[in-house]
Amino acid sequence: MAAPTTHVTLSGIAFAWPDGTPVFTGLDLAAGPGRTGLIGLNGSGKSTLLKLIAGALTPASGTVRVSGEVGYLPQNLTLDTRLSVDQVLGVDRARAALHAIEAGDVAEEHFAAVGDDWDIEERTRATLDQLGLTHIDLDRTVGQVSGGETVLLRLAGLLLRRPEVLLLDEPTNNLDLDARRRLYATVDAWNGLLVVVSHDRELLERVDQIADLHDGEVHWFGGTLSAYEEALAVEQDAAERMVRSAEADVRRQKRELIEAHDKLAGRMRYAKKAFENKRAPRAVMRMRKRTAQVSAGKHLNLHEDRLDQAKERLEHAEGAVRDDDEIRVDLPHTAVPSRRRVLSLRGLALRYGPRAELEVQGPERIALLGRNGAGKTTLLSTIVGELTPREGEVAAHVPMRYLPQRLDILDERLSIAENVRLLAPGADPQRIRAQLARFLFRKDRPDQLVGTLSGGERFRASLAALMLAEPAPQLLMLDEPTNNLDLSSVRQLTTALESYRGALLVASHDLPFLQELGITRWLTLDEELTETGPPQAP
Incomplete structure (x- = not known):
């Protein structure tokens, strides 16, 4: 763990993308031991900043100084599925050498591979247990574990290296509630230098200070996210x-x-x-x-x-004054009477996994919970007809729309306005532009090609296209909508959904977001779909 002298210092950093687009010009940053939450709008350069600190990117000018070893967990983690778990953890050579020595092979290279780490197996198992991965065998391949478990495995590998500096980029994006609790506990126990990029409010309530990356400069606030927002x-x-x-x-x-x-x-x-x-x-x-x-x-x-x-x-x-615009749009045609039937699932057996029975009436707001791999995305895809169930029936009694995690519902070759017109062909073009202005696409922005939008803008454009569609959707289904959104975009999404008057079915692990939506029913998908109360906050 970090000594009191451990630090990260960036001086006069300039960095631009290959096409010449500047990201930083003269950026300065200095951080010492403690937990820092790095926040900022989508596209402000948070992930780029972590990569510069980790050495994954080189600045055009300026200096990066880091004292101590760096452990870096990127946002988009891709691992070779053929690798074994102990290879991902970086303990495969030491384990193999230890097993060879125990079998009587006293070759010098085995002792060199083990070094002073004779308790490597015990330490590895303890670290996996800390992150809730006790059930994972070290000889399994990565292809046999879920996406959320892969993130935790990579984190376990970093912890086993005992770095002085730990950099985490949106670490909770693909984690279910239990895995998030394990990660929160790890952050709580960390006493080195930690910099975490996140929009996860629960995680940001565990930091010592907030670093707000805004207009190419870092502004510091002592305390947690709540203290930052008050200041x-x-x-x-x-x-x-x-x-x-x-x-x-x-x-x-x-x-x-x-x-x-x-x-x-x-x-x-x-x-x-x-x-x-x-x-x-x-x-x-x-x-x-x-x-x-x-x-x-x-x-x-x-x-x-x-x-x-x-x-x-x-x-x-x-x-x-920050641009803190909120989406305010009137959607009267999405309204559903309180007793009207919206959705019926009868004897439904998903193609991959559990069974589901469900009746939705009126403008209910339903949260769909469940561990990673339980089948939440499969259930939503089955409801909209993208997947065929093994048996059973899905009956939608009102117009419905679905926003998947991958945000691929828009044609990237068309403008925002043209995409909306595809879903609302009878709408007046001027009315479409007026409504898009309320989704914060003002002046000439509706004419911008979807393929040029940032992640947060693409999400907002997709949401606008669905909510302005004809006929008006009276059932809206969202799959992990806050993944990869900055805090400002999450607030904009929340205010937009406050204007929506139909039924909502939202799959998410983001408890603060769900609580802001005014959820009326909590469903958990495991062996079957069951109604539960709201989960306890970590």
């Missing part, structure tokens, strides 16, 4: 007051400039009339006219300078 709310309230004050100053300076123009015009009319009436010698009149023009010009310049200064103050004040 940010105070800061934003002050920033908004400064914007209102600056706006009032700009309006005042504009009025004074107009008044100055009016006074100048009056003086010019008076001077012209006096000149025409020859109330004084021509030379005197010309001198007075020039003096008045110079004086008036200075007066106008003064007011113009004051207006420019007021505009600069307004621009600076507006720059301090």
Whole structure:
């Protein structure tokens, strides 16, 4: 674990993608022992920053200094399914050498492979037990374990190396509730230097400080996510007051400039009339006219300078206010009467796994829980007809739409507006654009090609296409919708679903998000689909 001198320091970091798109220009960061939660909007460069610290990317300029060994868990983890578990953990050579020595082979290379790690098997089993992986045999292949277990295995391998610096990128994305609890416990027990990128509120309540990556700079807040949000709310309230004050100053300076123009015009009319009436010698009149023009010009310049200064103050004040827009859209046609039948599952046996019986009525909001691999995605895919059940019947009594994890419902070659028109061919184009503005696609943004959108924008566009579809969906099904969304996007999703008046069926492990939705029924999928109460928070 980390010594008090363990640190990560980045100085003057510049980095751009191969196409020239800049990510950082002159970024500075310094972190010492403790747990840091790194947050920021999608596309702000959080994952890139971790890769720079880990050495997976090289900056164009600047320096990265890390004291101690680094353990890095990437967001998109791909492992060779042919590898054995002990290979993934990095203990295969030491295990093989230890077994050879125990069998009587005293070759020097075996002792070199073991080194001082004679308790490697016991330490490995203890680490797997800590992460809830006791049931996994070290000789199994990775292809025999679930995606969530693969993430935990990679984390176990890092812990076995005992790094001083641990970097985790969205580690809970593919973990079920039990696996998340195990990871939370590991974070709670960590006493080295930890930097974790996450939108998981429960995880971010376990850090010592928040590093907010915003506009290419890191802003530090001591404490957990809640402390950060409280401090940010105070800061934003002050920033908004400064914007209102600056706006009032700009309006005042504009009025004074107009008044100055009016006074100048009056003086010019008076001077012209006096000149025409020859109330004084021509030379005197010309001198007075020039003096008045110079004086008036200075007066106008003064007011113009004051207006420019007021505009600069307004621009600076507006720059301090975050873009925290919320999706506010009226969807009256999605409303479902309280006793209307929405969905019926009768004697349903999934192609891969359990059985399910279910009746949904009215605008219920249902959470679908279950461990990784239990069949939640299979159930949703069966309901929408993408998979055929072994037996049983699915009956949807209202129009329904489904947003899968892979977000592949839109045509990347078409614009956002064109994709919406595919699902709502009878809708007026101007109405579509007006509604897309409420989903935060304003001005020319509806004409942007889907293939050029960021992850958060793609999710918002997919959600807009489904919710604006015709006929209006009265049953909306979402599969792990908060995966890969930043905190701001999760808030936008929550506010959008507050406007939705139909029935919701949401598969998710994100308890804070589900609680914000006002879930009315909690279902758990195991051997069969059963109704349970809300799970206890970790």
